[in-house]
Amino acid sequence: xxxxxxxxxxxxxxxxxxxxxxxxxxxxxxxxxxxxxxxxxxxxxxxxxxxxxxxxxxxxxxxxxxxxxxxxxxxxxxxxxxxxxxxxxxxxxxxxxxxxxxxxxxxxxxxxxxxxxxxxxxxxxxxxxxxxxxxxxxxxxxxxxxxxxxxxxxxxxxxxxxxxxxxxxx
Amino acid sequence: xxxxxxxxxxxxxxxxxxxxxxxxxxxxxxxxxxxxxxxxxxxxxxxxxxxxxxxxxxxxxxxxxxxxxxxxxxxxxxxxxxxxxxxxxxxxxxxxxxxxxxxxxxxxxxxxxxxxxxxxxxxxxxxxxxxxxxxxxxxxxxxxxxxxxxxxxxxxxxxxxxxxxxxxxxxxxxxxxxxxxxxxxxxxxxxxxxxxxxxxxxxxxxxxxxxxxxxxxxxxxxxxxxxxxxxxxxxxxxxxxxxxxxxxxxxxxxxxxxxxxxxxxxxxxxxxxxxxxxxxxxxxxxxxxxxxxxxxxxxxxxxxxxxxxxxxxxxxxxxxxxxxx
Numbered sequence: 001x002x003x004x005x006x007x008x009x010x011x012x013x014x015x016x017x018x019x020x021x022x023x024x025x026x027x028x029x030x031x032x033x034x035x036x037x038x039x040x041x042x043x044x045x046x047x048x049x050x051x052x053x054x055x056x057x058x059x060x061x062x063x064x065x066x067x068x069x070x071x072x073x074x075x076x077x078x079x080x081x082x083x084x085x086x087x088x089x090x091x092x093x094x095x096x097x098x099x100x101x102x103x104x105x106x107x108x109x110x111x112x113x114x115x116x117x118x119x120x121x122x123x124x125x126x127x128x129x130x131x132x133x134x135x136x137x138x139x140x141x142x143x144x145x146x147x148x149x150x151x152x153x154x155x156x157x158x159x160x161x162x163x164x165x166x167x168x169x170x
Numbered sequence: 171x172x173x174x175x176x177x178x179x180x181x182x183x184x185x186x187x188x189x190x191x192x193x194x195x196x197x198x199x200x201x202x203x204x205x206x207x208x209x210x211x212x213x214x215x216x217x218x219x220x221x222x223x224x225x226x227x228x229x230x231x232x233x234x235x236x237x238x239x240x241x242x243x244x245x246x247x248x249x250x251x252x253x254x255x256x257x258x259x260x261x262x263x264x265x266x267x268x269x270x271x272x273x274x275x276x277x278x279x280x281x282x283x284x285x286x287x288x289x290x291x292x293x294x295x296x297x298x299x300x301x302x303x304x305x306x307x308x309x310x311x312x313x314x315x316x317x318x319x320x321x322x323x324x325x326x327x328x329x330x331x332x333x334x335x336x337x338x339x340x341x342x343x344x345x346x347x348x349x350x351x352x353x354x355x356x357x358x359x360x361x362x363x364x365x366x367x368x369x370x371x372x373x374x375x376x377x378x379x380x381x382x383x384x385x386x387x388x389x390x391x392x393x394x395x396x397x398x399x400x401x402x403x404x405x406x407x408x409x410x411x412x413x414x415x416x417x418x419x420x421x422x423x424x425x426x427x428x429x430x431x432x433x434x435x436x437x438x439x440x441x442x443x444x445x446x447x448x449x450x451x452x453x454x455x456x457x458x459x460x461x462x463x464x465x466x467x468x469x470x471x472x473x474x475x476x477x478x479x480x481x482x483x484x485x486x487x488x489x490x491x492x493x494x495x
Contacts, residue, residue, distance in 0.1 A: 126482050129451030131460055132471060137270070137417030139458065140261055141385065142435040142473045144272050145410060145426040147291075151200075151331065152340055153207050154242045155356050156475075157252045157259070158218050158227050159458060 005034045196301040199317045200292050202338035203331060209233060210339055213370075214310070214361035215245075220354050220456025230366055241371045251373055262373050267380045270417075273387060295430045298322055298405045299329075307332060309341040310358040319431065324348050325403060325480045326432050327457060337363055345457040347477065354457040387414040392423045397438055399487040403480055405429040427474075427484065434474030434484055441467050452478055466490035 001024075007013050008021040024031035132138070139159060143149070148156050213230040225247065231240040242252045251262040259272040295301065304316030314332035321328050328350070332342035341361055345354040390413040392398075402408075406427040416422045416437060423438040441448070441464065448464040459481040461472045465488050472485040 126461065126478065127451035129449045129453055129462070131453040131455065132449075132462055134417045134419065134471075135453070135455075135460060135473075137419075138435070138437055138460065138471055138473045140259075140270060140272060141414065141416050141424060141437070142426075142433065144259060144274060145428070145435065146433040146475060147428060147431055148433075148475070151203050151207055152343060152356065153231060154229060154240045154252060154254055155216060155218070155227075155343075157242055157254075157261075158225060158244055159220070159354075159456060 001031060002034050005031065009035075193302050196303045196317055197293060197296070199303065199315055199333055199338070200295070200301065200331075203317070203333045203340050204292065206334070206338035207340065208238075210337060210363060211365040212339065212361065212363050213366050214358050216356055216358045218354075218356050226359075230370055232365055232368060232371055234365065234368075239368070239371045243374070253371065253373060260373075262375065262377060262380075264375050267377075268383060269377055269380050270383045270385075272385045291430055295319070298326060298429045299431070304330070306335065309334075310361045312336070312341060312361065314341050323404070324477060325405065326429055326476055327353070329431070334361070339363075345475070383415070383417065385414045385416075387412045387424075390423060392425055392438065394493060395423075396490050396493045397423060397425070398489060398491070399484065400489045401487050403427065403434075403484055403487075406432075406434060406480075406484070409433070432474065432476045434472060434476055434481060436484065436488060437471040437473065438465075438468050438488075439471075441469055444469065452482060454478060461485035463488075 004013070004017070004021050005025070008018055013021060021031070025035045026032075140157075143157055143159070146156060211232050211234070213228070215226060215228055218225050218227065226245045228243045228245060229241070231238065237256050240254045244250050249264050251264075253260050253262070257274045261270040261272070262268075263270070299319040299321055302318050302320075304318050306313055306315055308314065309332050313335045315335055317331040317333060319329040319331070328346040330342075330344040330346065331340055333339065334341050339361065341358040343356045344352045347353050390411050392411045392413075406429050408425060409428045410424075410426045412424050413421055414424055416424075416439070419439055420443070421439070423436075425436045425438075427434045427436070448462060448469045450463045451461070453460045453462075457475045459474060459476065459478045461478075461481045461484075463470050463485055468490070470485060470488045472481050472488070474481050474484070
């Protein structure tokens with residue numbers, strides 16, 4: 001089964017076989033786990049943006065929406081060998097990566113999770129908008145819960161209202 | 171590729187092995203800063219800078235047998251005063267003749283009032299920040315110990331804290347982005363320890379005729395109402411949930427997430443009755459980012475002193491699932 005998923009990722013299955021594997025992933029369980037893990041490794045190998053929180057969900061969703069994405073012809077020549085090697089060599093790392101990326105992260109999660117997260121915080125570029133008209137009110141409401149007040153007393157509260165000054169002066 | 175694969179494994183293993191202890195001395199300094207913030211009576215002047223702009227404020231704090239009271243008065247631009255007593259913050263806006271009142275909901279059990287950082291939570295900061303001591307530098311004529319908090323990932327900002335060697339009071343604080351550039355700064359230009367007459371902590375204006383905007387915060391269970399995050403931001407835990415008013419808006423849900431130093435609030439309010447359409451997108455002021463989007467006929471506004479990507483990620487994870495009856 002793992003071989004089939006590897007082939008699926010490398011665009012080496014025909015349409016019917018691919019559809020079967022996609023359906024298997026869609027049912028969850030081991031197929032889905034394998035799919036997630038392999039993608040994680042292959043992405044990590046390519047230094048692409050990986051491990052984002054909604055990663056596996058969004059891949060599966062896109063997979064259903066655009067199955068052609070799975071069969072990029074140009075990768076066919078060397079990808080399978082490359083992937084097999086990568087997967088074998090990093091076998092030990094697989095479990096680790098899988099655990100780091102998918103384990104629930106409770107408050108006392110070990111610090112090293114942070115090491116892995118470095119690569120993945122990019123969101124799609126946001127649209128820049130002016131602050132909402134109630135921005136100061138939100139800031140004031142927020143400020144009381146910021147632990148910074150414990151280190152700094154009331155000083156951060158000037159942020160709240162300094163934006164107000166800006167607005168009024170416009 | 172094989173080499174790179176092995177390299178990756180080695181890197182990951184190194185990451186695991188790197189659970190190095192933080193400098194105990196640096197943690198002691200953080201506690202000292204924290205204690206000074208709670209226990210000292212003082213007055214001083216500080217300058218706040220967020221990139222291009224700067225503003226000067228007076229700050230006065232008095233701790234005595236009747237409790238503590240603290241007042242900040244912004245000296246530049248539009249006048250305003252903020253006064254905090256044990257569980258209430260009042261923000262006075264003389265031009266608009268408005269007092270905004272933030273009363274903390276009694277949702278913390280024994281630990282009433284404003285969130286205090288307990289000693290064990292200070293140690294817990296080491297999960298997300300490398301905490302170390304820097305040089306000694308002078309601020310406002312006083313020798314200060316620098317305490318550096320370097321984030322372990324790009325989900326939060328770094329901090330340089332300059333603490334008065336003698337009292338532990340934080341006399342300068344810089345917030346740094348991933349490139350190490352200072353994006354926000356508080357610096358005392360003058361600082362004096364000692365009690366001042368209580369008179370000086372009263373609001374400057376007679377406010378009887380001013381409009382009062384009460385936050386009316388009450389504890390709430392927004393999770394049970396169907397609101398949550400499809401995935402949490404690593405290290406940021408939910409610390410509180412409440413219902414309140416924000417400015418002139420009616421009932422607004424607020425959920426706060428924090429990593430122990432930075433906090434991000436998610437505000438949720440129904441779209442009904444709003445005249446303007448929701449403008450999806452990001453706004454930023456200094457270290458603060460605000461991301462707005464619409465979810466299930468509600469306007470979701472996420473506000474936090476965290477990098478844009480963190481705020482945006484929390485905003486994009488907000489979801490509503492109709493609760494099962």
